[in-house]
Amino acid sequence: MSDSGSAAPSRAALFTAFALVYLIWGSTYLVMKFAVASMPPLLMAGTRYGIAGGLLYGFMRWRGEPAPTLQGWGYAAIIGVCLLGFGNGGTTFGVLYLPSGITALLVATVPMFLAVLGWLSGIAPRPTKWVALGLGAGMAGMYLLAAHPAATPVKQPGHTGLGMSIVLVAALVWSIGSLYAKNHRPTPSPFASGGMQMLCGGIAMLLLGLGRGEASGFELAQVTTKSWLAYAYLVTFGSIVAFSAYIWLLRVVEPALAGTYAFVNPVVAVLLGWAFAGEILNPQMLIGAGLIVLAVVLVLLGGRRKVAVTAPVALAPAPETSVAS
Secondary structure: OOOOOOOOOOHHHHHHHHHHHHHHHHHHHHHHHHHOOOOOHHHHHHHHHHHHHHHHHHHHHHOOOOOOOHHHHHHHHHHHHHHHHHHHHHHHHHOOOOOHHHHHHHHOOHHHHHHHHHHHOOOOOOOOHHHHHHHHHHHHHHHHHHHOOOOOOOOOOOOHHHHHHHHHHHHHHHHHHHHHHHOOOOOOOHHHHHHHHHHHHHHHHHHHHHHOOOOOOOOHHHOOHHHHHHHHHHHHHHHHHHHHHHHHHHHHOOHHHHOOHHHHHHHHHHHHHHHHOOOOOOHHHHHHHHHHHHHHHHHHHOOOOOOOOOOOOOOOOOOOOOOOO
């Protein structure tokens, strides 16, 4: 895939990029659940993004990208802390209490937060009637998810409400950071900016994890092979491959089209959780899931103008838009 995006992309390139974003980002919720099964959640996420960000930023500097300014690093720190430290970090923490599929569906509320916050801040127009209908459907869907939890094994059961609260706050802060990122670019290069944001967000999660005492009593010997494989997948495919495909799409297609992963990822996550992790959805939760997906579609397609919409999956944010996982 070309970095410049000046030439018209081929259909094969577009299909490959969309497939990477849809499938990989949708799978990170389940893979993240496997990783935190034997790793401290914030230390896992912090080192994951620190490594991925360091590799991406170092590669771009090696290619000749100029060093960013101090102000650019300041922008990257704010965006990284909001989108990764709070957004992705909260999601990583939430899967301790929730099935991965439900976590992904709650993260799909990001477009709804963006619609309301964008309007209140003057960045986006007032929501249309279709957007308002989508917001109502999303609220109903979240109620059904909260009121009818499935009997699905999680690492720390009995705290469904806490898990949902953490993930929803993470989605809210992710949205705030996304709106800030729209007009504050750390560097002209989206790849270098993404690496900077991952580095800053990773450091924030590491410090928070250390402050929580996650390193106390933790030994690398206790990490299972399954968790190591999941961790490697998150660093390489989740944070670098899919992210690079996404920011390339932002250059060659309409941002709203690239942002369609926001309502595709939950479907992928639910199916993978059912197939590989024994996650079960009862009828009420299936209805709730359908309402949330419908809500996101209405919010994305019912706006008066096209905007970029993303969610805090377990990936890095794109710097030019209201973003990412």
